[in-house]
Amino acid sequence: MAKGGSGNGNRGGQVNSEIVVVEDSSSPYFLHNGDHPGLNLVLNLLTGPNYHTWRRAMLMALTAKNKVGFVDGTISRPMSHDLIYGAWNRCNSMISSWIINAVSREIADSLLYLDSACDIWKDLNDRFNQGNGPRIFQIKKQLSALNQGSLDVNSYFTKLKILWDELREFQPVPIRGQILMMDPLPAINKVFSLVIQEERHRTVGYSYSGSHNSDPMTFGSNSNAPAGSSGGSKTRRDRITCSHCGFQGHTKDK
Template sequence: MASTPANTTEVIQLTVPSHFPIKLTPSNFSVWRRQVQSTLIGFNLLGFIDGSVKEPAAFNDSAHTIANSAHLVWYRQDQIIINALLVSCCDTIQPLIISTAKIANDAWQRLLVSYASATRGRIISLKAKLRKNPRGARSVTAYLNDMRSIADELALAQCPVSDEDIVVYVLTQLGDEYKSIMSVVRIRETPISLGELADILTDHERQLKEADDAHQSLMTSANITQRGSFGSRNQQPASIRRFRNNNNNGTANNRPNSPQGRTNRMGVVCKFCNFAGNETRVCRKLARFLKEHNVFPMQAASSYPSPTANSTIGSTSSWLFDTGASHHATPSVNPLQTFSEYTGPNEVRLGNDNSLQISHIGQSTIPTFASVLTLRNVLCVPKLQNNLVSISQLFKTNKVSVELFDSHFLVKELQTGTTQLRRTNINGVYYGPLSYEPTINTVRLSHAF
């Protein structure tokens, strides 16, 4: 479409604050150029900067005695456009136009030459970011907003990205917890829209959070229920009271019934069952509670089998805390509270360069004194012999520190320094407790949206 003024005798005034409110800076040329082009198209003046409106002859005769009024109108309009371009540029860019540009087309072409390469570099940078922008710890909503923002910037730079490409970039960088969704989207006959994908991902994120919250609530309620049921001696079952009475009678027959002995015993109160005269370290009620919830107290070295090449003690009783492991791993899905089939290409490489296949990936926990330690992205490797905890991954997921000693190790809360877990070093191996849940939730996703 030819860009010529609608009325050759009319000069259109341009007000920069109203028509060009965005000032040109070295980093926003694409947006500023779009603003200028849109405004000039609206006034039918785009030809002055793209060169389609040519400069009329200055005179109507060969003797140059009769001035051409059309040239005067063109010249006045052209200078108004140059002034608008000048005022809409920042101070560092204005000299570029003033020094050499005589007409609006010259000023425009010089700006294009100066900033086209910078814009191209910006496009390459945005495309690279779009391809390598993993979700990490961000929420699905925040991640999708970031990806949309990058796509919008590319569109403003006149390099739009299709919705189907954005969907691919998003799905390939969400993480292992969302691989099942990618598998379903891949077999769809029709492309999925960004809005529909956002709804599906948000709902899946909610389900993952509910599963994690349910697990945390289960551990907490188990402690509260057990402690509340036996908070006083009067509330204890009769069988327990009879056992303790018989035990006290037997003790009285075997040692002197001294007032000093009774005084020392009455000064001791179990911190678990609040029973006077009962020590916490020998409380049978506490021992039974820990056993029911698969929390094993620290035992002597003789109670653990010696780890050998064929030993599988880690796979059935404990987690092995390993400073050299890059990922958590387990030979069975039993310790996993949530899991899904692993469809990726990766394998577990051992120290002897042997590789083991991964069957599932999921989440587990380790009980502590006050709460639990969360193990995310636990790899299920059926041919593995032990349950392994990657200390480096433990740091990333939980705000804790680990201190290793000759006979034991401690897991402490990072901010307060409170000890959350204390376990034994057995023959050079650091063992941690294994936690099983009463149900295993397998992640499934319907193929129909």
């Protein structure tokens, strides 16, 4: 009888512990009365090309509900005998339903057999998350093609601002920030390689800027210098200017 009584007491303690966690509104395991599997957290469904804006909207909604830990892996799946397993399982199923409700029908069908909200989130990221380079190109292309047309000023500006804001999110960060964001931190040889690459990129940029700003028709002491130019030693003011094209270093008849 003592043994049976002890078992009932442990079971009661487990139930009480789970109730405390579930009913604590500050706990990520807490579910509000208004939370249900058919809840729509965002207005626009994920179709693929809108992944980045969709992801940002979903993270805002999940943060407001204190559930981000279930999709970023912070709150991992407990063992089946753990006291909190039941609460985790309910929350995981609820969040999985929210994500599936927020994507298009074609995408939703491919997510039904994934076990956790974290697996679903990772699968969507692997499929639709593009590198910065291609996405920056797409945004700039959309910006260049965007015109007001029949839109009113407010609608046109809203579309323009969305593209501007997303482009700002993709702007490259300094090399130091890129290194510090790596997890785990890279070896010193890798850091050295990254710094060398950054230095080369900057050198190429400066070289291009210098050549772009210089006079394309400037001549040095070579055989192609126009007659009477004394090897290109004359000042810019004294150079010959073509009356046809406006460039210096030659005349219209030459």
